[in-house]
Amino acid sequence: MTQPSIVTIRTPCLLLDEGKMQRNIDRMAERARSLGVGLRPHLKTCKSIEIADRVVTRRKGPATVSTLAEAEEFAASGFNDLLYAVGIAPQKLDRVTAIRASGCDLAIILDSLEQAEAVAAASRASDDPIPVLIEIDSDGHRAGLRPDDAQLVGIGKALDQGGAKLRGVMTHAGGSYDAAGADRHAEWAERERDAAVAAAERLREAGLPCPVVSVGSTPTAMGARDLTGVTELRAGVYVFQDLVMAGIGVCTLDEIAISVLATVIGARPDRGQVFVDAGWMALSRDRGTRNQDVDQGYGLVCRVDGRPFDDLIIAGANQEHGVIEVRPGSDALMPDLPIGTRVRILPNHACATAAQHAEYRVLDGGTSVVETWPRFGGW
Template sequence: MNIDELNTPAALVDVGRMSRNIERMQRRLDSLGASFRPHVKTTKCEPIVRAQVAAGARGITVSTLKEAEQFFANGVSDIVYAVGMIPTKLPQALALRRQGCDLKIIADSIQSAEAIAAFGRDHGAVFEVWIEVDVDGHRSGIAPEDDLLITVGRALVGGGMNLGGVLAHAGSSYEYSKHEDLVRIAEQERAGAVRAAERLRAAGLTCPVVSIGSTPTALSAERLEGVTEVRAGVYVMFDLVMHNVGVCGTADIALSVLTTVIGHQEDKGWAIVDAGWMAMSRDRGTQRQQHDFGYGLVCSKNGAPLSDYVLSSANQEHGVISRIGSVDRDIAKHFPIGTRLRILPNHACATGAQHPEYQAIAEDGTAETWPRFYGW
């Protein structure tokens, strides 16, 4: 099958770009002396994760226990579930561990730590637990200097669990666009996680792993002393948010949505396509950045950006392409009905999640279907 035979809308993966993205990240972290544990929530796709592991990744990060189950079934056993553990999910986590999965879970509260320890005691199980550290006030975790850090560590160890390390994610890095700011946030992330580990060790608690990472900080960090591993996810595809952050160009974005022009509103300068928000997602992450790409940047069928055109609005199954800054009253001539286009996404994770499969496009234009999965 080739791209002209595909039904639209379809999620396309440019295999050449994806491979270069994988190599770039792995090479960089190798040079900085840290292990790499990619976050697979972006793709949820076995062939892509296999390529990441083949390039040198050591273990994976997941955001759902279903991801852990799927990838463990495909031979990956070293897995971190990087979402705060709740009691109702402990049986699912225990089932994975009893099957031989080296699953690590995280906690960032005394309530979570005590629940994990109690469940473990009741079921004769020892979980490896990492403490989530808040290095930038972005989302969740315990501040490195907070006494709660030691309290949680002691509750885990005293409850018979294995304190495996600390984990941090500098999500605030998405808010910047200058390299010097990304370097600063990367160092803040590193220093905060290392400080948390030092405090745990000073309190007599083991802390072998110091795990940090986001795509912007992983690509901007200048040193990783004290860090044992880095996690990043969206780098494998990149997207327009990452383009605005400044860590990739549009030529690096490996995920796009193939769409077909189905109509026009010439007086408005609109071309109507069959990719709406069901194909692109409702994510408007670039709206808050320096360059707003609407619902996505329009490219030719072969992937070359048409820099003046964006998917400016989207209904469920209809998208509207228009020119930035002025009405294109010749849009029907520029994009006749039946024209095939690619749309680069704002957020690769969200757009990928709209599709049950990817069409992996090789250098020669042939397509191979790669399934992806949903659920929790």
């Protein structure tokens, strides 16, 4: 049977180069092994059972999720060691206990006494000690407690003595996404390690258990040089990589495994513009490269075989129209792109772009589609 080609399938659609993805997966797994820690991959980027089976070393886990919908989907498929790495709302605890009752060891995170008391109460009501990691702020970027916060031990006691299970601490240095280069990423990784290990030591000194010390982001996981005191790494976007990661030196353009296939639908030569049928509904509104040295607009335009054109970007995006232009300040020329031409667009943010699509069209490394893998969303 003839395999469908990306020259003929409907557009816009999400393409996945399985070979590139697998090399990215293998690279991170080797990083964790070399650092002597476990790897708890974040599945929020892929939201796909087929991909999760390639990312996680065994179907049971461990893995990280960002929504309870993800936890429910993966638990239903046999993944039974999950961390829901978003601060818990008390109203969601019924879903947490239901997922745990299905046989999945789902752990949650929090950073306040109010949350801890709610989790302890839910643990007593369900006769199931819900495992919890206390979120630590290692960079001032978002949520969490500073390692020396006076509330830390009190929260630990409220969990450990209230009926829940204090499993450890976790942190995520989201600020590392604004740092470029291996040395800077190593510095951010050390900040993560220092904060998490210091918090763990405080809990242990207070007589509380802290078996898990969890850190990670893709930049810090790739930049870390010493993870003494850490038990596991978490990272997610490395599976696909994207233009933001390329812009800070985490990957090369050739290591980006997903792209959006689009078709040329018009042009305004007088304005130096070509239009494609992939707008922000297909690409997302993410402009994560705006403040980097190279602004990639809404995505970098490539030939149908995946090779980038010189300085050709999606400069503007309406709902269903993408506007191709030569990057401002470049000497490159607009290539000949007649109506009907297929192009591929590399994403700024793999998570955001993938979220616009219901499936992956999987490539064999060339231009033939060998499989279609479903993708889910929701919260």
